[in-house]
Amino acid sequence: xxxxxxxxxxxxxxxxxxxxxxxxxxxxxxxxxxxxxxxxxxxxxxxxxxxxxxxxxxxxxxxxxxxxxxxxxxxxxxxxxxxxxxxxxxxxxxxxxxxxxxxxxxxxxxxxxxxxxxxxxxxxxxxxxxxxxxxxxxxxxxxxxxxxxxxxxxxxxxxxxxxxxxxxxxxxxxxxxxxxxxxxxxxxxxxxxxxxxxxxxxxxxxxxxxxxxxxxxxxxxxxxxxxxxxxxxxxxxxxxxxxxxxxxxxxxxxxxxxxxxxxxxxxxxxxxxxxxxxxxxxxxxxxxxxxxxxxxxxxxxxxxxxxxxxxxxxxxxxxxxxxxxxxxxxxxxxxxxxxxxxxxxxxxxxxxxxxxxxxxxxxxxxxxxxxxxxxxxxxxxxxxxxxxxxxxxxxxxxxx
Amino acid sequence: xxxxxxxxxxxxxxxxxxxxxxxxxxxxxxxxxxxxxxxxxxxxxxxxxxxxxxxxxxxxxxxxxxxxxxxxxxxxxxxxxxxxxxxxxxxxxxxxxxxxxxxxxxxxxxxxxxxxxxxxxxxxxxxxxxxxxxxxxxxxxxxxxxxxxxxxxxxxxxxxxxxxxxxx
Numbered sequence: 001x002x003x004x005x006x007x008x009x010x011x012x013x014x015x016x017x018x019x020x021x022x023x024x025x026x027x028x029x030x031x032x033x034x035x036x037x038x039x040x041x042x043x044x045x046x047x048x049x050x051x052x053x054x055x056x057x058x059x060x061x062x063x064x065x066x067x068x069x070x071x072x073x074x075x076x077x078x079x080x081x082x083x084x085x086x087x088x089x090x091x092x093x094x095x096x097x098x099x100x101x102x103x104x105x106x107x108x109x110x111x112x113x114x115x116x117x118x119x120x121x122x123x124x125x126x127x128x129x130x131x132x133x134x135x136x137x138x139x140x141x142x143x144x145x146x147x148x149x150x151x152x153x154x155x156x157x158x159x160x161x162x163x164x165x166x167x168x169x170x171x172x173x174x175x176x177x178x179x180x181x182x183x184x185x186x187x188x189x190x191x192x193x194x195x196x197x198x199x200x201x202x203x204x205x206x207x208x209x210x211x212x213x214x215x216x217x218x219x220x221x222x223x224x225x226x227x228x229x230x231x232x233x234x235x236x237x238x239x240x241x242x243x244x245x246x247x248x249x250x251x252x253x254x255x256x257x258x259x260x261x262x263x264x265x266x267x268x269x270x271x272x273x274x275x276x277x278x279x280x281x282x283x284x285x286x287x288x289x290x291x292x293x294x295x296x297x298x299x300x301x302x303x304x305x306x307x308x309x310x311x312x313x314x315x316x317x318x319x320x321x322x323x324x325x326x327x328x329x330x331x332x333x334x335x336x337x338x339x340x341x342x343x344x345x346x347x348x349x350x351x352x353x354x355x356x357x358x359x360x361x362x363x364x365x366x367x368x369x370x371x372x373x374x375x376x377x378x379x380x381x382x383x384x385x386x387x388x389x390x391x392x393x394x395x396x397x398x399x400x
Numbered sequence: 401x402x403x404x405x406x407x408x409x410x411x412x413x414x415x416x417x418x419x420x421x422x423x424x425x426x427x428x429x430x431x432x433x434x435x436x437x438x439x440x441x442x443x444x445x446x447x448x449x450x451x452x453x454x455x456x457x458x459x460x461x462x463x464x465x466x467x468x469x470x471x472x473x474x475x476x477x478x479x480x481x482x483x484x485x486x487x488x489x490x491x492x493x494x495x496x497x498x499x500x501x502x503x504x505x506x507x508x509x510x511x512x513x514x515x516x517x518x519x520x521x522x523x524x525x526x527x528x529x530x531x532x533x534x535x536x537x538x539x540x541x542x543x544x545x546x547x548x549x550x551x552x553x554x555x556x557x558x559x560x561x562x563x564x565x566x567x568x
Contacts, residue, residue, distance in 0.1 A: 007459050113543075114541060115547065161565050161567075161568075162539075162543045162564075162565045163457045163540075163542040163546070163565060164542070164543045164544075165542040165543065167544075169544075199563045
């Protein structure tokens with residue numbers, strides 16, 4: 001089955017693009033997906049015999065278009081479909097030379113339309129743009145496959161029936177419409193980076209997919225500072241991946257990580273984007289979070305960390321996004337500058353009782369001011385609130 | 401036969417709350433939508449834009465309002481003005497199809513067919529603190545356009561608006 005490998009490679013790399021093009025041509029996501037599926041099935045049969053065509057994606061698009069015509073012709077209600085067939089009968093190159101770049105962007109904004117719930121946005125984005133199967137998405141989020149399948153069917157039904165447009169938002173709407181797109185990519189990455197439940201701390205395939213899609217979005221919208229900010233943030237966090245777990249999968253905190261293991265390529269790329277964002281001077285929450293990570297990454301040792309710079313960035317972040325979680329993270333920096341007692345006072349004032357990191361950070365600060373018994377209780381509370389086995393093991397050990 | 405004779409099954413909901421407003425009094429939604437309905441008739445008899453309408457979808461914009469007395473005049477009057485302005489805008493954009501306000505949920509009757517009989521219940525189908533108070537049907541090219549009208553409606557009424565597509 002050596003011939004399957006090139007098809008698989010093209011599938012992963014080009015699925016989103018060909019579905020996006022076919023959705024524009026056919027005006028229907030389901031028809032587009034069926035046609036693309038047919039085309040890949042044909043490719044799996046032909047390419048091992050005929051060889052891989054010079055433009056695999058173009059071949060898939062052309063074949064899918066022909067399959068869509070065949071499929072529509074077979075349908076009994078052909079007359080109703082004439083309107084649909086008309087644009088398909090145009091010259092061949094129309095599909096190839098069309099605004100392919102914009103098609104994927106359209107599809108991103110359709111998948112992350114604010115009229116869809118976030119769980120539907122995530123599932124659709126991974127399915128249509130990432131080319132993940134419902135089974136793969138279900139395994140990544142540890143929910144039954146039927147749940148994901150139903151979520152996708154419902155979302156596609158709403159796109160079709162409610163008339164969610166397949167369109168790039170107007171300039172004036174872009175900041176608002178970009179927000180859910182970035183939130184979905186961030187959520188996919190986060191779920192991969194600290195799996196909310198299960199044995200593995202990290203699900204690398206989700207992180208890789210989020211990074212790939214964010215790179216795509218940054219290539220499609222090169223002048224949106226927050227898109228670049230998210231990309232830089234994901235690059236900088238990803239660069240620490242090799243140092244974040246021990247060989248047996250246990251969690252290693254930033255302060256204890258072996259910094260020589262950090263991936264320099266990703267780190268340098270992320271730092272360069274942050275510098276470009278600073279020069280542009282249109283700050284936003286993702287850019288500031290990326291800048292915070294860039295300051296961490298610039299320190300060869302924990303002791304060399306420029307904590308005052310990080311605190312100033314947190315103050316900026318608090319001005320833009322004054323949430324208790326940001327205040328909690330800021331308090332960790334306060335502990336480095338003004339001591340654990342000052343930080344603890346700030347942490348105690350936060351209403352985050354259901355958040356495991358609140359209890360973990362509080363426990364750490366309690367231990368540092370010598371309140372050992374309370375620290376143990378707080379670690380135990382934190383451990384009961386996370387469903388990730390590696391994190392739970394870390395918290396259990398810290399509390400003992 | 402009077403209305404009460406039909407209502408064989410007593411309801412847990414009082415049909416009329418003294419001192420608020422009952423079936424006979426003018427209610428909030430009638431205030432909201434009374435004028436709009438007249439405009440709807442005007443818009444429909446005037447509409448003659450068939451080429452444009454082929455790509456148009458219809459959407460129902462439902463207004464969910466709290467049960468009970470309408471807000472005082474100083475609150476209601478600016479709302480009425482905003483709604484009248486929005487309505488003019490809908491008509492001018494040829495997006496207006498139909499609009500109506502409903503009498504309060506206490507005036508509703510629910511019928512359920514069971515075997516050969518039909519059971520009758522006094523009161524709305526769903527118990528709750530809010531009910532459908534009125535609705536406007538619009539034409540829009542896609543959901544984004546419909547949601548823009550819905551957002552204007554939510555701002556004008558200060559109430560939640562549900563936007564739902566018609567079946568094609």
